[in-house]
Amino acid sequence: MKSSCPEILMEQSKSPTKTDLRVREILKKINRQIPPRPFLNHSSTTSARESTATILNLQDKYCIGDQLDILLVAKDYFGRRKEYGGDFLRARMSSPALKAGASGKVTDFNNGTYLISFTLSWEGQVSLSVLLIHPSEGVSALWRARNQGYGKIIFKGTFVNGTAQVSAQCGLTQNSSKELCKYLYSGGEEVFYCMKPQDMPCASLTHVCTRQQDVSYLTAKEKDLFQKSNIGVEMMKDPKYIDVSQCNKTESKRKRCETGTEIPTPSGYTLQGRWVTAQCKQRLLNSSQINDCLKGKLIYLLGDSTLRQWIYNLPKVAKTLKPFDLHGTGVLKKHLLLDAERHTLVEWKKHSHPFVTVQLYSVIDDGYIPREIDRLLGDKDTTIVFTFGQHFRPFPMELFIRRAISIQKAIERLFLRSPDTKVIIKTENIREMHTDTERFGDFHGYIQYLTMKEIFKDLHVDTIDAWDMTIAYGTNNVHPPDEVIRKQIDMFLNYIC
Structure with missing residues (x-):
């Protein structure tokens, strides 16, 4: 395959890699849990x-x-x-x-x-x-429909060369015999393709957006179930x-929230709007304690819009944090909060493909999570929070598993060079029950939630169980109200302070 993209690496050998074998093993396990069921009629x-x-x-x-x-x-x-x-x-x-x-x-x-x-x-x-x-x-x-193909979403790339601008179809699979630009991540184990425009180098891809296709892998009879x-x-x-x-029972003493504490099911409950964790004792931090805690901290938020909500809410919690304009347009640009006096930085970057949105988003500073983690030196004052899943729901599960494994490997590399770096996983939120179930339904999110727990269980990381929290709050909204986001941030502060 011919391409002029400078980032292209050597193609991976045809024999299965360790990652390939692990992906197959995980998929096989899920398939056993979701066997085909006879469907005669409703x-x-x-x-x-x-x-x-x-x-x-x-x-x-x-x-x-x-x-x-x-x-x-x-x-x-x-x-x-x-x-x-x-x-x-x-x-x-x-x-x-x-x-x-x-x-x-x-x-x-x-x-x-x-x-x-x-x-x-x-x-x-x-x-x-x-x-x-x-x-x-x-x-x-x-489950069958999810893994049947990638056709439910199409990608459109914008290539810019001087004053010339061209659009081309892109995707996560190689489904054309035409000359393709091939963008490789994670040593070649994850790929993004675009049809190569005439007289345009592959390196001139600047923006991508998506469109939903009128494609369904469900039968008419199956659609009735949804x-x-x-x-x-x-x-x-x-x-x-x-x-x-109350029954005059005394509550057993719980340890403070700290890294490595096992997350039970359920992970907590809400009372008078507060979130009370089941596994550890939270501290209610005042503004002064929060400011002292964040002094000198570098905080990197990597993920989707459910983590971008943190960027909007953090200045309400830590009032010395101020937005810094990095230029760019729209909500999908990189967001930055700074407290120059206390040397505190908070950055949000969207995760890389797949990102499902009709808005054009830049791929120049794309936050491919494993690569972003590899770029950070890390230390005791560095914290990484990541989340992904909502934008993976319309695609075969293999894609999500590969990304999770790539992130796991990147965290292991980070801990080798800097074991004191804080890493926090924010799991997916539940979302609207009746929104395009085949593409975005919570069943897909639940399988991803369980898979995440399995893949990251042996890492010394913290978890903010947003899945369980949003069920407890009964939000049924991919973007929960600010009061719920504030409780996620409270949990985050308990881990790092």
């Missing part, structure tokens, strides 16, 4: 109305700290018990008057029954909810409320 799928949810060992009195278990038996629209699991469920308990909420833990016995477990964490009347987001047949269809009325249906019959008392 009536044979899981029905929220016909399924039964029973509180086990129902008590007259519950105390803070108790566990409440619900046995869920999945049935189809004919009332027949399902013989297999795989339904995508979301369990949540809440007390709206107290601004309280927490997720529940779902255990799938793979025989049509599920155990839903709640840890009762606050006093008062608590309502219980179990939503059927998708039946197992829908889950199976989404109609709005079939997504997120309550499975608890009638409102279920229980009363929780």
Whole structure:
């Protein structure tokens, strides 16, 4: 393949690399968890109305700290018990008057029954909810459709040479026999392609945007499962409320939040709007403590718009941080906050391809996360926070796994040269339930969330479990309100201060 792009490296050999083998292993494991399910008709799928949810060992009195278990038996629209699991469920308990909420833990016995477990964490009347987001047949269809191809999104690149400007089709796969520009990342294991414009060098690619294609890998019958009325249906019959008392129980002492603390499920709960972690004791930091903590810190935020929200909210928390204009246009440019007196820097960069947006974004200063990590020297006053996933949902899972492995390797290299550098993972937020389920639905995010936990579990990094937090707050918005972002930032400050 001919190309004049100066960044092109030698093509990788055809024999599978270690990364290839690991990607296959992870995919094989997920495939076992989401086997193909027979789909005869809508009536044979899981029905929220016909399924039964029973509180086990129902008590007259519950105390803070108790566990409440619900046995869920999945049935189809004919009332027949399902013989297999795989339904995508979301369990949540809440007390709206107290601004309280927490997720529940779902255990799938793979025989049509599920155990839903709640840890009762606050006093008062608590309502219980179990939503059927998708039946197992829908889950199976989404998984097959996700991995069937890259055609749901197309990329358009802008090449600039002096006063000349040309557009060309780009993508994540080599799907043309024409001459291509080939942009390699991570030693050649991740590639971005563009059709090479005539009389333009590959190095003249400056901007990219995307368009959604009228492409679906679901059958017409399968699409019916993702109609709005079939997504997120309550499975608890009638409102279920229980009363929780203090019972004079003493809370066990918890350690301060620090690196390496294991994140339980659920990872915490919200009460009176505050986020209370389950695994460690948070400190409420005042403005003076925050300013002292951030003195001399270099903070790099790498990811999507859910992390860009931090850049907008941090100056409200640390009032000495001021935006610094790096030129560029639009919200996708690099953002910078500075406190010159205290030598504090906070930078946000969007992650690199795939980035799904109709807005043109620059590829000149693209924040390919592994490469950005490799560029940082690192020290005890350097912190990296990264998140990715929302923009990967419309593409085959292999792409997400490869990126996660590339980031993992980059973090390992960072820790070799600077073991004191702080690295924090912010997991994905849940998002709107009824927004283009095939491309962006939370089922895809959940599989990525579990995969992230598996890939990064042995690294000495911190985690802000935004997935669990946004379920607890019941946001159902890819961009949660500022009060939730502030709680993510509070968690971040507890890790670095």
